[in-house]
Structures are given as structure tokens and as C-alpha cells.
Amino acid sequence: MQRAADAYAELLAGWQPVTTATLDLVPGPLGKGHVDGALRGAILDRLPRVAFLAPAAPSEELPALRPIEAEVVEGAGAGTVEVLAEVFPTLLPAGFERRPELRTLGVGRVPLTEAIDRLAGVDRPAAWWWRLYDSLAGVDPDRLTGLPVPLAETEEGARVRTTIGPRQVLLPQDRTPAELTRLGLKVAHPEAAHPLLEKLGALPATPRAVLTTPQVRAAVAASLEEGEVWDEEADALDAEELAETVLALVRDAELDPGEEPWLGALALPDEDGELSPASELVLPGSAFASVMREDELAFVDAELAARWGEQPLAACGVLANFTLVRATDLVLDPDEVEPREGDYPEPDDAGLLDAVDVWCEDVLDRLPPTHVPPVATEIVAVRDLDLVDDDAWPQALALLARPPLRDALTQSVRVLLPDGRTETVRPYTAWWLRDHPVLDGRRPAGLRAEGSDPLLSGLYDSADATGFEDEQVLRALGVRTSVASLLDEPGGAAELLARLADPAREVTAPSCTPSTRPWRTSTPSR
DSSP: OHHHHHHHHHHHHTOSSOOGGGGGGSOOTTOOSHHHHHHHHHHHHHGGGSOOBOOSSOOSSOSSBOTTTOEEEETOOHHHHHHHTTTOTTBOOTTOTTOHHHHHHTOEEEEHHHHHHTTTTOOOOHHHHHHHHHHTTTSOGGGGTTOEEEBOOSSTTOOOOEEESSTTEEEOOTTOOGGGGGGTOEEBOGGGOOHHHHHTTOEEOOHHHHHTSHHHHHHHHTTTTSSEEEETTEEEEEHHHHHHHHHHHHHHHTOOTTSSGGGGGOEEEBTTSOEEEGGGEEOTTSHHHHHBOTTSSEEBOHHHHHHHOHHHHHHTTOBSSOOEEEEEEEEOOTTTSOOOOSSOOOTTOGGGSTTHHHHHHHHHHHSOOOSSOOEEEEEEEEOOGGGBOGGGHHHHHHHHTSTTHHHHHHSOEEEEOTTSOEEEEOOHHHHHHHTSSOBTTBOSTTEEETTOOGGGBTTBEEEOOTTOOOHHHHHHHTOBOOHHHHHHSTTHHHHHHHHHTOTTSOOOHHHHOGGGOTTOSSOTTO
């Protein structure tokens, strides 16, 4: 019986050619007699060590597999097994998972997820990985989270490195900068950038997507520390290279000023060659440069400004015009919103606003007293008003009257009280301008515009409001344009009565004539 089993194993080992059909020669459980069972058992004891199974990728070195060394990948298609077999030569062709003979012979079974995990550290050309991804296109994404991704080479001919998982990987585009890898960004090798990777969480390396990566944000935040940005696996990227890379991304992403406030921390050279945060530099020849006091802030390097122009520099925070500060859910506590000094604050921090704590106190004085500070749901304010030259306020006010800065002047701030009620208060920008000599060398509050309502003559001093025919802007500045608009403001009626009763003012006859008084009405509020 043993000699017969040896002969069967020897004949099977010499079978030529080795094909998938040799699996049919494994004895099945058909014999019921004692002799048949004994012969079957003796043969099955020998077959696990007999090379007679056809591999998925046969070669001269390995034309056949022994069952004890063979494996079958469960849940993988024929294309996937074919590609994997180039790395794991002991794999059997796809479709054998359900064959009972494999269980009888003890062939190893490998789930597809485990087979994917085994690929970690595998060194294969990028084109091989693309073929693998193409074969996995219809597989459940949850089974492919550990899929390695080859990264773009840092040097020509260098070994292709891989990272585990497509998430946090960027798919290269036509103009993806080579410097990205030096910032620690994971950029997939161009020859391996299969659409499957995007489905699994990789992002196309668009300029906007690159800018919002944690690596770029960290590099920008640290650009002033040493003048260099370091990555464990990349060469040093100095501040000049970083600035050029970020400015190119900002330009290609077509960012607007203030869209990504954190870019204000980018280190850029000033007119003296020293590095400064972008948000503390002024663009030469810009609108803001024309209204700023001399030597108040440094100008950005002239050569850099000429090469890049206004759009990317302004989007990085360089002052080409007045800058908006936006804050939401701001607690109106003067101790919490006081102006920041010393450390460089966040570009969207309310602490960048001059005398913002005084504005907060003024707002609280006009609101009902509460034990818990109220909250401003959203404030939009203009910063750097204190840097304007006294003689340049006509030009500065013309800039502030244009969108989007205009909203910071004219839109009231909504305040949420602790009891759930809401109030509206004067915006910071209008509040600041009202109390500074910005109009004809005088404070706007308490003045009237030239050519305004004749009924205001004598009650208010006249001011030159050239260029501000827009009544909404004038009212925001505190300039009186008509009796009707004055009465529409909180406290307007009391102010009007006080001025009518002021013995130092000459009241005109029309102002005192009942038929001409627009405030003569039966409305109780008047």
C-alpha cells in the first residue's frame, strides 16, 4: 500500500505540463472500502510535499508549487492575483478558494486585506503599483485602507519610497512643484497616480489643496524661527525657497486677500533684506502705501514685489489695501479682547484692532447690564486705522467706502444677550472713525455734511464731506445728513432736542416752525 502511494506521488510530481488541471488528481472521498480509504490516506500524506500545483505566475525557477508552501488569496480577482504573484511567487491562481482539495492539502489562505498589508516596504516600479490599483478598482474601499502608495522621487534614479494608506497623499498635477516633497508632503509618483487613490482619500495636488495641508501651514508658521524649514526626510528649504513656493501656489489658486489668514505669518524680505511676517509689510506703490504714515511699517522687498505683483502678495497678507478682521462668537469682555502686544497674533484675531477693548466697554455701556458677558455673533472690522497719516484721510475714507470694506462701516453688529434677546450695536470701524479727526481735520460725530438738510443749519457745524455723497457712509461716520436719519438713530431725538435747547447755537426760523418740523408727529416714539 505504501509503495502504491509512493508511485502515485512520483507520477504526479513528474506530470508535464503542470496546469490547473493537476488539482483534479488529488484523491477525493469516494472510496468507501478499507483498502480505498487506506490508499487515499497514504497518498494525501505525501502530496503536501509534492510540487504539482501550478502557480499564478510560473517561471523556470518555480514551475510548480508544493501545497505546504502554496497560498490562495481570498476575495481577489484574477488580475489582482496576477500582479501580486510577481511579488509573492507562491500564490495560486484566482478562483481556487472554494476547491475542497485545497483544504484537504492544507493550502494556506490569505485574506485580501492581509495580502495588501504584506506589500509594506515592497520595492517595485511605479508602473507596477498602477497595475495593482487598476486591478483593485472594484474592491470595497474599506479593505484597501492599508494600501501602500509610491511617492515621487526626490532625485533621479532614487529608490521609490512608499507610504501606507492613500490618505494624506497628493496626486500630482501638470504643474505640481517639485519643492513639495522637500516640505514633507506626500506626493504620489506620477506613474502610479491611479483614480483609485482619489477614491480612497488621496487629494489632487491642486494649488489650493496643497496650501491647506498641515505641512505647508506648519512651514509657514515656522518660517521666521530659523529662516529654514526642516523635514526629517528632506533637504533644508530656506525661507526664500519657501516664499517662492507658497507665492506660486497662492497665485495659481487665485486666492483673495484674507481668504487664508494664516498666510500672514509667511516670512518675506523687507526693503532692508530682513525677514518679517507678510502681514506686517506694505506693498510699494499700493493704495495703503499712499495713506500710511511714513516709516510706520516696512515695505516688502521691491524686487520681490515687482516679480510677483499685488495679487499673490496681498493674498499672503502684505498690505496693499486696508485689511478686514473677522471674528465670530466674540465674548464682549474688555479683558479678553484687549489689543495684543509682543507675540505675533493670529491674523483673524480681534486683538489686532486698535482700542478694541474700549469699543467693547462702550458697547457694554449701551446694553442692558448682565452678569454674563454678551456675545457678538460676528464682527467684521478694518485693522490698521491708527497707521493712517492725518493728511491722507480723504483718500483713506474713499477706500473704506468701497466694498468689501464698506460693510465694516455700515453693517451693525448683532449681539446675543444671556437671556436670549438680541441687540444691534455700532460696528467697530464706524465707532473708531467717529472719534478721530478723519473728516476735514475734525471728528465726524457732531458735524453735518455740506448741502445737507437745511433744518440742521445752526444745529451742527458744517464739514467738508467731498467724495462722500453716499448718505449711508456719512451716517456711519456720525455725520448728520437729515433730520429724518437723525431721528432714526437710537438717542437721535434726545440729541436733537439738546441742540435745539443749546443757547450757544443759532437756530434758524424753519427749524422752529411747526409746519416744517419733520419730527412733529403723533408717533409715541417721537
